[in-house]
Amino acid sequence: MIIQNLNEYIQEAEQLAKEVFEEIHSWPELGNEEFKTVTLIGRKLKEMKLEISRPLATAVTADIKGKGNPQKCIALRADIDALPIAEEAMVSYRSRRAGLMHACGHDAHTAILVGLAQVLHRLKNVLPCDVRLIFQPDEEGKGGADRLIETGVLKGVDQIFSFHVKPDLMAGTIGVQYGTVHGESRMLEVRIKGTPAHGAKPDLGRDAVYGAAQFISLCQGIVSRDLDPVKAGLISFGRIRGGEAGNILAGQVELEGIIRGEDGEVCDRLCQRIRILARGLSQAMGLSIDVKFTQGYRALINDRRSAEQVKLAAGDKAVEINRKSMTVDDFSSYLQLVPGAYFFLGCGFADRENSGLHTSRFQINEKCLATGIETLAQICMKTQYR
Template identity: 65%
Template sequence: MDRQKFKAQVEQAAREAKGIFEELHSWPELGNEEFKTVTLIGKKLKELGLGIERPLATAVVVNIKGTGGGTLKKTIAFRADIDALPIAEEAMVSYRSRRAGIMHACGHDAHTAILLGLARVLCGMREALQCDVRLIFQPDEEGNGSAERLVRLGILKGVDRIFGFHVRPELNAGSIGLPYGTVHGESRVCRIEVKGEASHGARPDQGKDAVYGAAEFISICQSIVSRDLGPDKAGLISFGKIEGGTGGNILAGQVHIDGIVRGENAQICDFLCSRMNVIAKGLSQVLELRITPEFEQGCRAVVNDEASVEMVKTAAAGKLIEMKELSLTVDDFSAYLRKVPGAYFFLGSGYEGKNNSGLHTSRFQVNEECLETGIETLAGICTQKL
C-alpha cells in the first residue's frame, strides 16, 4: 500500500489513541470489574462499523476482514490486557487516576488504546490486508489470568498466529524490544502451613514454635537456588507474605506463608518444589512441627515462535532492540501460545534521560509517544504474508 497514506493513518489513529489512553488511565478498573472499560472499547469499535463479541462479561473480541487476498486467507490475532492494579497513584499527570487505591500501573491502558488505534488503521486499509485480523481485549491478566478461560471458550478458533506485547519503561519510547525463544518463565504459587503448639513465650519448652519453624524453612529454602540449582539455569524462590501468632509474648501455634516459585521451564519449577518438600519433611521431624507446602500451577512459560519473531522484526525495522535476557516475570499470554504459534515483544515506553519508574509502582508513567510506535508495528505485522 501507499507508504505515505499508511503513515498518515497511523498518525491519525495515534492522536485518537492518546485521548483513549488518558480516559482509560483516569478510570482504572480491577480484573473482572472492567465494565466501564469494555463499554468504551465497544463504543469505539462500533464507531468504526465493527461488530463485537463478548465471550466474557468484561472481554471484547472483534474480527476485521481483509479484502486484499483470496478466499483462503489466514487469520492473525492480537491480545491487549485491560485490567488495572490495586495501587494508589503518585505520578503527577493531568489524567491521573480518579479512583482511590487503583491505577494502571502496568500499562494495560496503553495496550488497549494501541489495539483500538490498530482497529482504526486496519479499517482504513482493508484492501491491503491479505489476512483477517482478530483483536482480543482480555480482562484480569493481573489476577487469575483470563487467557485460559478465553482459550477454553474457543477464542482462537480459526486463528493461525497470535501476537502480544507489553510496554517496557526500561526502553525508550520509539523502540521495540524483541526477544527470541523463551520470553517469560514458568511459575508456581506456593502456600505453606506451619503447625506447632502455642505456649507462653517465657516457657518455650511447653510449646512447638511455629514462627521459628517458618523462619528456618524460609531461610533454608533460599539455599536451594544457590546450592542445588546449576549456575547455567534460571530459577528463584520468593516469599512475600507471612502471617501467624496472636501476641508478642505467646509462641505461635500456626503460621501461614505465601510465596512463588519461578523457573525458565517446567522442569526447573518441579525441581525447586520437590526440594522444598524435602526441606519441609526434614524440618518437621527435627523441630516436631507439621510443615506442609502446597503448590499450584501458575502461568506457563512464554515461548516465541521463530517465524512470528521474524514478522515482528520486519515490522519493527529501524526501531528494533534485540533482547537476550530471560525474565522470570510471567504473563498468561502463554495460554494462547500453547495453542497457536506467535510472538510476544516489548514496546519501549520510557522517557529518554529520565529515571523511569518500573511496572507495578505508584509512580509508573507511560511516555505517550509509544502509542504511535505500537500501532505502526502491529499494522506492519498485518501487511505481511503469513
C-alpha cells in the same frame, strides 16, 4: 508493499489512542471488574462499524476481514486490567480511584489496539489477512487467557501476537526477543502448625514462627545449592500470617509465595526440593508443615518465525533483547496452542528517570502509542499466506 495514506491513518489513530489511554488510565479497574473499560472499547469499535463479541463479561473481541478470501487469520491480544496500587505520578489524567492504578501499562496496550482497529478497518481493502482483536481481562490475577481460550477465541486463528510496554527502552523502539521471554511459575502455600506456649516457657511449645523463619531461610539454600547454577530460578515469599501476641509462641503460621523458573523443569525441581525440606524440617522441629503448589503461568516462548516477523515489521526501530525475565505473562497460554510472538514496546523518556512497572510513579511516554500502532499494522500488512 507501499501503503498509501498509512502515515496519515497512524497519526489519526494516535490521537484516538491518546484519548482512550487517558480515559482508561483515569478509571482503572481490577481483573474481572473491567466493566467500564470494556464498555468504552466496545463503543469505540462500534463507531468504526466493527462487529464486536463479548465472550466473557469483561472481554471484547472483534474481527476485521481482509481483502478477498484471506487464507490466514492473525490474532492480536491486549490485556486490560489495572493493579491495587495508589498512584503518585503527577499527570493530568491520573487515577480517580483511590488505591487503584494502571501501573503496568495495560491502558496503553488497550489504547494501541483500539487505534490499530481504526487503521486496519481503513486498510481492509488491501489487508492480506483476517485479524482478530482480543481485549483480555485479568492478566494480573489468575489469568484471563485460559478462560478466553475455553470460549473458542482461538478458533480459526493461525498466529497470535502480543506486546508489553517496557520503561527501560526508550519510546520509539521495539524490543524483539527469540526463544524464552518469560519464565514459568508455581504458586506456593505453606501451613506450619506448632503448639502455642507462653514466651517465658518455650520448651512447653513448638514455635510456628521460628519454624517459618527456618523454612524461608532454607528455601533460599535450595536455589543456591540444589539448582544447576546455569539455570534461572527463584523462591519468593510475599505474605506471612500468624501469631496472637508478641509474648506468646504462635501455634500456626501461613506463608504465601511463588516459585519461578526459566522453564517447567526448573519449577518442578524446586517444588520437589521444597517437599523434601518440609518433611525434614517438620521432623526436626516437631512441627506439622503442609505445602501446596498450584500451577501458575507457563513459560512464554516465542516462535522464531513470528519473532522474525516482528523484527521485519519494526524495521530500524527494532532492538534485539537477549535477557530472559523471571516475570510471567498468561499470553503463554495462547502460545501453547498457536505459534506467535510477544515483543516489547519502548515507553521510556530519554531525559529523565523512568520508574519501573508495578510502581506508584510508573508513567509511559505517550509517543510509544504511534510506534505500537505502526508495528502491529506492519505485522498484519506484511504477513504471508500460510
